[in-house]
Amino acid sequence: MGKMGSEMLIYVLLLMAGVLASGQSSQVKIWPMPASVSYGHTHLYLTNDFGFSSNYGSEILKDAFDRMLALIKLDHVIDANFSAFNSSSLLQGLHIVISSPNGQLQYGVDESYKLIVPSPEKPAYAHLEAKTVYGALQGLQTFSQLCYFSVTSRVLQIDMSPWTIFDQPRFSYRGLLIDTSRHYLPVPVIKKVIDSMSYAKLNVMHWHIVDTQSFPLEIPSYPKLWDGAYSPSERYTVADAADIVSYARKRGINVLAEIDVPGHALSWGTGYPSLWPSKDCQQPLDVSNEFTFKVIDGILSDFSKIFNFKFVHLGGDEVNTSCWTTTPRIRNWEETFNDFGNKLSRKTVVHNWLGGGVAQRVVASGLRCIVSNQDKWYLDHLDTPWQEFYANEPLTNITNLKQQKLVIGGEVCMWGETVDGSDIEQTIWPRAAAAAERLWTPFDKLAKNPRDVTGRLAHFRCLLNQRGVAAAPVAGLGRAAPEGPGSCYRQ
Numbered sequence: 001m002g003k004m005g006s007e008m009l010i011y012v013l014l015l016m017a018g019v020l021a022s023g024q025s026s027q028v029k030i031w032p033m034p035a036s037v038s039y040g041h042t043h044l045y046l047t048n049d050f051g052f053s054s055n056y057g058s059e060i061l062k063d064a065f066d067r068m069l070a071l072i073k074l075d076h077v078i079d080a081n082f083s084a085f086n087s088s089s090l091l092q093g094l095h096i097v098i099s100s101p102n103g104q105l106q107y108g109v110d111e112s113y114k115l116i117v118p119s120p121e122k123p124a125y126a127h128l129e130a131k132t133v134y135g136a137l138q139g140l141q142t143f144s145q146l147c148y149f150s151v152t153s154r155v156l157q158i159d160m161s162p163w164t165i166f167d168q169p170r171f172s173y174r175g176l177l178i179d180t181s182r183h184y185l186p187v188p189v190i191k192k193v194i195d196s197m198s199y200a201k202l203n204v205m206h207w208h209i210v211d212t213q214s215f216p217l218e219i220p221s222y223p224k225l226w227d228g229a230y231s232p233s234e235r236y237t238v239a240d241a242a243d244i245v246s247y248a249r250k251r252g253i254n255v256l257a258e259i260d261v262p263g264h265a266l267s268w269g270t271g272y273p274s275l276w277p278s279k280d281c282q283q284p285l286d287v288s289n290e291f292t293f294k295v296i297d298g299i300l301s302d303f304s305k306i307f308n309f310k311f312v313h314l315g316g317d318e319v320n321t322s323c324w325t326t327t328p329r330i331r332n333w334e335e336t337f338n339d340f341g342n343k344l345s346r347k348t349v350v351h352n353w354l355g356g357g358v359a360q361r362v363v364a365s366g367l368r369c370i371v372s373n374q375d376k377w378y379l380d381h382l383d384t385p386w387q388e389f390y391a392n393e394p395l396t397n398i399t400n401l402k403q404q405k406l407v408i409g410g411e412v413c414m415w416g417e418t419v420d421g422s423d424i425e426q427t428i429w430p431r432a433a434a435a436a437e438r439l440w441t442p443f444d445k446l447a448k449n450p451r452d453v454t455g456r457l458a459h460f461r462c463l464l465n466q467r468g469v470a471a472a473p474v475a476g477l478g479r480a481a482p483e484g485p486g487s488c489y490r491q
Helices: 003-017 059-073 133-146 187-199 238-249 266-270 290-306 334-343 358-364 386-391 424-428 431-440 450-466
Strands: 036-038 042-054 090-098 113-117 125-130 147-149 156-161 163-167 173-179 204-208 254-258 349-352 368-371 407-414
Touching: 042 059, 059 090, 059 133, 059 147, 090 133, 113 133, 125 133, 133 147, 133 163, 133 187, 156 163, 173 187, 173 431, 187 204, 187 238, 187 424, 187 450, 204 407, 238 254, 238 290, 349 358, 358 368, 386 431, 386 450, 407 424, 407 431, 431 450
Parallel strands: 042 090, 090 125, 173 204, 173 407, 204 254, 349 368, 368 407
Antiparallel strands: 036 163, 042 156, 113 125, 113 163, 147 156
């Protein structure tokens, strides 16, 4: 065979295999899009006793597999006659190989994985490889999107087999902020948000715990702080917070705790009025008072026993200094505080919530940055459509490769002024999923025009609905309702 013939044969084979190494394909419905995907044209069926085996003994892995199966089944009854199926089309289980015994979840953990369905060596099994258990969790999420309950075959089915997927995240930090100060969010609501984050491969829940309006968290070192809660029933105990952290960790999600200092702190003074500059001027915190720093130190000390993430968020935004300038004892101290911004540690990570251009200046100064520009990634801005969430590029105008590496990721922010347990899910989803793909998928695999992923995002939104997540329609703005009768996939 001549050179031209062999090249044509390779092209045809690749076309038949459905190789998707770059670009988009309307046939692949996975969200977010993996780094590399190839697929075929045959069907597989999961047996009724579909199980998993692994070289890695871990409750995290076992629990994740059980959750995945439940997500695939969606309470359907599997009542097919398996003896009628060709045995070569039956998938009996999933074999998971994890190379690192380290089960610690921390910033920068390896989340890469390789998924092969079915395994060439053992065709009755799918094969998942990962360096860490948290990479395996991401692989399980992808596997769950390959499977569905077929009302025709009455079994769990995989189409377009064989699948070969190599995947890893573009950014190590892929966050979602929730706000429990403006409205209290019950623990089960927070856990549902965590579950939905894992479906989209988001891996940091930024917990904006306290603010001007309320202080709902128990701080054992200063027990009167949560007197600033809205009511006794709208509080989180230390045990509640630890449970949320544990729940998230089992899903590969870190919890970033925030106390917003020195502004947004009026609620602190409900229990400790001496934290206020004066009775008539109640925020920012009184930075001339040594007690203020003892309280902050106590909070951080208690945080360290609950939240084990590498970072703690200190807010620092929107500090109205008028109370300081009108209070003589604070005014004499203010110059020192104003100089602080020039002495930031090189370990500092700057969270950019203002408009474009800030991240560019931050990384140019040598500091790391998380992008959340409010004109594109604020979920409470209901007039920002999902297309703008998708198109928002964290590395805009950052061309220096060294500076690009200083952008560790991004975060969509669900500020809570108009959000509580009744509407948080449909305000977050599906727009947060658009940002999730921007943060996970390699840049050259992202759609240049968001319109090209509309169908796939609609499919993911319907998948969220099937899994019990109240994701709003893709058509319309944030928190939109269906415009009328019709298929979920066309809304």
